[in-house]
Amino acid sequence: MPLERRQAIAEIALRHKVTIIEDDPYAELLDQPLPAIAALAPGLTWHVSTLSKCAAPALRVAYVLCPSALDVLRLASSLRASNPGTSPLLAALATDWIETGTLRQITLAIRAESRARQSLASAILKNWTYAADASGHHLWLTLPVQWNASEFAAIARRSGLGIVPALAFSIGPSPGKAVRVSLGAAPDRARLEQGLVLLDRLLHEPQFTTGLIV
Secondary structure: OOHHHHHHHHHHHHHHHHEEEEOOOOHHHHHOOOOOOOHHHHOOOOEEEEEEOOOOOOOOOOOEEEEHHHHHHHHHHHHHHHHHOOOOHHHHHHHHHHHHHHHHHHHHHHHHHHHHHHHHHHHHHOOOEEOOOOOOEEEEOOOOOOOOOOHHHHHHHHHOOEEEHHHOOOOOOOOOOOHHHOOOOOOHHHHHHHHHHHHHHHHHOOOOOOOOOO
């Protein structure tokens, strides 16, 4: 989300006193992250930042920046009433990684791997239109004219590819002919390359392809 749109959202929220919940899992992967909405409308924004994207999926620890000290108490009370709480071991590990700089080193390594995977995708999908951040875990792929996003995703699943149609991310009636492709799910770049080559071949197929592509 560009800075101008963040500023517009913050201005509307401030004008109408609308609470904002900002989910911000990927900012640490960016070379130059933009200001969070919480910095533009601090009195209205609950800013949530997790370590599962910038450190390790199994590190299920997130931090919430609340609009006020009173909101901190309210959130803590609600969490105690609704769940048994964060794992003390994971919380201690996360704290140690932050204080010792280990988290920063892990994040830099993940950023470098993400850049390498984006470069691989750029080479293999050079004939197709997509949007992606250079350090991002995903890319947003515009489908060729013969494909419907939901049908393409279904056929891709039968071919062994896990992609998500635009409809899953949309609240409007027409999300467009696009799918989200995850580059971080493959265990290594060799497996990712196999998947991207298969994706490229599938994009060239006519709409009513059936079965597996071999």
